[in-house]
Amino acid sequence: MSTSAKHLIVVDRLHRHYEVGGEVVRALDGVSFSIAQGEWVGIIGQSGSGKSTLMNVLGCLDTPSSGTYRLNGSDVRGLSDDELADLRNKEIGFVFQTFQLLPRATALGNVMLPLVYRGVPKRLRRAQAEAALASVGLTNRMHHRPNELSGGQRQRVAIARALVGSPSILLADEPTGNLDSATGEEIIRLFQELHRKGHTIVLVTHEPKLAARCPRAIRLMDGHVVSDGPGLQLVPNSVQAVPA
Amino acid sequence: MKRLAAIRRGFAETSEGVQIAVENLIGARLRSFLTTLGIVIGVMTVITIVAIIQGLDKSFQSQIANLGAHTLYVSKWAWFTNGRDAWWELRNRKDMGKRELEAIERQASLAIAVAPMGMIESDLKRDDLEAPNVQIIGTNAQYLATGAGSVAAGRFLVETDVDLTRNSVVLGADVADRLFPGFDLEQVLNRKVQVNGKVFQVVGVMERRGQMLGMNMDSNAVVPYTAFLRDFGGKRSMNIAVSSDPDNLSSLEDELVEILRRVRKVPAEKKDDFSLNRQEQFLRTYKQLTGSLYGVAVGVGLITLIVGGIGIMNIMLVSVTERTREIGVRRALGARRSTILLQFLVESSLVAAVGGAIGTGIGLGAAQVIALATPLAATVNGSAIALGIGFSAIVGLVFGIWPAWRAARLDPVEALRHE
Numbered sequence: 001m002s003t004s005a006k007h008l009i010v011v012d013r014l015h016r017h018y019e020v021g022g023e024v025v026r027a028l029d030g031v032s033f034s035i036a037q038g039e040w041v042g043i044i045g046q047s048g049s050g051k052s053t054l055m056n057v058l059g060c061l062d063t064p065s066s067g068t069y070r071l072n073g074s075d076v077r078g079l080s081d082d083e084l085a086d087l088r089n090k091e092i093g094f095v096f097q098t099f100q101l102l103p104r105a106t107a108l109g110n111v112m113l114p115l116v117y118r119g120v121p122k123r124l125r126r127a128q129a130e131a132a133l134a135s136v137g138l139t140n141r142m143h144h145r146p147n148e149l150s151g152g153q154r155q156r157v158a159i160a161r162a163l164v165g166s167p168s169i170l171l172a173d174e175p176t177g178n179l180d181s182a183t184g185e186e187i188i189r190l191f192q193e194l195h196r197k198g199h200t201i202v203l204v205t206h207e208p209k210l211a212a213r214c215p216r217a218i219r220l221m222d223g224h225v226v227s228d229g230p231g232l233q234l235v236p237n238s239v240q241a242v243p244a
Numbered sequence: 245m246k247r248l249a250a251i252r253r254g255f256a257e258t259s260e261g262v263q264i265a266v267e268n269l270i271g272a273r274l275r276s277f278l279t280t281l282g283i284v285i286g287v288m289t290v291i292t293i294v295a296i297i298q299g300l301d302k303s304f305q306s307q308i309a310n311l312g313a314h315t316l317y318v319s320k321w322a323w324f325t326n327g328r329d330a331w332w333e334l335r336n337r338k339d340m341g342k343r344e345l346e347a348i349e350r351q352a353s354l355a356i357a358v359a360p361m362g363m364i365e366s367d368l369k370r371d372d373l374e375a376p377n378v379q380i381i382g383t384n385a386q387y388l389a390t391g392a393g394s395v396a397a398g399r400f401l402v403e404t405d406v407d408l409t410r411n412s413v414v415l416g417a418d419v420a421d422r423l424f425p426g427f428d429l430e431q432v433l434n435r436k437v438q439v440n441g442k443v444f445q446v447v448g449v450m451e452r453r454g455q456m457l458g459m460n461m462d463s464n465a466v467v468p469y470t471a472f473l474r475d476f477g478g479k480r481s482m483n484i485a486v487s488s489d490p491d492n493l494s495s496l497e498d499e500l501v502e503i504l505r506r507v508r509k510v511p512a513e514k515k516d517d518f519s520l521n522r523q524e525q526f527l528r529t530y531k532q533l534t535g536s537l538y539g540v541a542v543g544v545g546l547i548t549l550i551v552g553g554i555g556i557m558n559i560m561l562v563s564v565t566e567r568t569r570e571i572g573v574r575r576a577l578g579a580r581r582s583t584i585l586l587q588f589l590v591e592s593s594l595v596a597a598v599g600g601a602i603g604t605g606i607g608l609g610a611a612q613v614i615a616l617a618t619p620l621a622a623t624v625n626g627s628a629i630a631l632g633i634g635f636s637a638i639v640g641l642v643f644g645i646w647p648a649w650r651a652a653r654l655d656p657v658e659a660l661r662h663e
Binding site for chain 2: 056059061062081085086088089094096100101102105113114116117118119120121125161165
């Protein structure tokens with residue numbers, strides 16, 4: 001990792017402090033790492049480790065108290081709310097634990113949404129959304145509403161929505177947390193496929209087993225990075241999973 | 245390029261906003277209706293009141309058309325006075341008579357028709373048939389030209405009727421019906437009737453004119469004013485109707501004032517001792533009356549619209565809370581604050597506009613019912629409808645601002661976490 005030009009994400013001495021009831025909570029306390037184009041990185045930690053805060057900062061939903069965060073070459077600090085919104089729209093594809101699909105919109109409508117905020121003309125929007133749904137294998141479910149889809153299908157819709165705008169990174173927050181293990185496995189396979197195609201993926205989880213599937217894993221504890229290396233290292237040998 | 249992108253984006257967001265709003269509206273029909281019920285009632289009330297007023301306007305204007313629009317009615321009496329003192333003053337004025345008529349006929353250069361109007365109420369009889377309380381009008385051949393209707397059969401008075409003081413009479417439509425029931429109008433001509441005990445010969449029958457302000461315009465009989473003065477008393481003050489081209493009406497007024505002051509010998513320092521009445525005065529007085537009615541309608545409308553607006557605000561606030569997660573998702577996907585603001589404003593305006601449209605529909609229906617059930621021709625013009633819907637939308641917009649602003653201010657992280 002010599003040149004930072006290829007690094008999509010560069011985080012340097014990142015701090016994020018909250019004040020809760022007069023007490024300062026150091027959710028992130030000097031976090032530094034960088035992620036290169038095409039990497040699949042897991043961020044793992046217990047609840048309270050700061051991983052959610054980190055995900056919010058990486059996703060440009062939250063801004064750091066101090067330190068720098070460069071996303072695809074642009075420094076996030078000092079950006080206006082509108083600029084952050086535009087950055088999220090262009091650079092980040094979110095995949096949430098609870099899918100976060102709009103209940104009244106069809107799968108196609110949900111996937112088209114990021115393109116609406118980019119001003120893509122309707123016909124083009126539709127074509128791109130159809131292509132994205134096809135890429136996650138949901139061509140024949142495009143006109144179903146979320147409540148007519150299974151959990152796995154919903155998460156696929158969400159992934160299609162994350163992919164449709166060709167963002168720099170996919171940011172997945174416990175993407176298998178609300179799925180049974182078989183369906184979760186399906187979703188992990190999908191991520192592996194996307195990784196092979198060259199997508200950059202950041203996956204936030206508290207499950208060591210899931211982090212072990214990531215080629216690289218960053219472990220957080222109390223707002224600090226405590227380890228950064230191949231995901232397999234995280235798992236004790238006895239429960240080591242075989243990567244597919 | 246950047247500008248074009250912004251326009252594209254704005255367009256996409258607006259059409260998306262409308263689509264979402266429509267989906268929500270249809271998705272929760274009952275709730276949307278209850279949300280906008282205040283607006284519905286407000287607009288309905290206003291549209292109904294406006295329909296009634298406009299109906300009144302129409303019937304009033306068609307009635308008032310019985311007075312010549314381009315005619316000045318010269319009289320010692322004023323149509324509109326204020327108070328008792330004014331009445332005494334008018335009563336003490338000199339009567340209007342032949343001298344004034346002749347002066348106007350001779351000197352008023354702008355007049356195209358001058359007709360005296362002596363009036364008395366009396367009975368007409370034929371054998372044992374009677375028409376009671378008939379307005380007997382003594383006038384001349386120019387009477388019709390002052391806007392007093394037209395003849396249905398026979399002829400109107402001619403100059404020789406007046407010059408020779410002939411006992412000729414033109415019957416109003418109701419009087420002819422009363423005295424000659426079942427007759428063809430042509431058969432009525434040349435028959436004799438008794439007007440206040442004197443025998444007159446029917447020369448014509450007037451076209452039916454209907455009502456004017458509660459007065460039956462067909463219960464009259466027109467005789468030469470010379471005969472009127474002879475038989476019904478020359479001491480009565482008469483009115484003189486003077487018509488001109490529409491453009492000359494105010495010049496005619498000036499001219500008449502000058503002529504009348506001279507002939508009635510009004511000293512320069514004194515006020516006029518006569519009145520020049522015109523149709524317009526009726527309209528003006530009427531408009532004052534309906535103006536205050538309009539004021540009431542607008543007041544009621546405003547109050548109900550405000551109440552309706554508060555209802556919309558209330559539901560929109562609930563809706564923002566319910567859809568907090570949705571707002572978070574949209575923000576995460578790249579919606580700006582302004583996008584969220586726009587979306588909720590579109591929704592509140594749309595819901596209010598639909599309410600306005602429903603209210604207008606019900607109001608128009610009520611107007612139709614009123615038009616069928618009463619003599620009022622309740623009607624509404626297009627601008628009232630557009631105003632009703634447009635104003636509702638504005639109410640929705642205004643009362644939607646606060647909820648929309650709250651939605652736009654939500655922190656995306658918090659919103660996404662909202663249960």
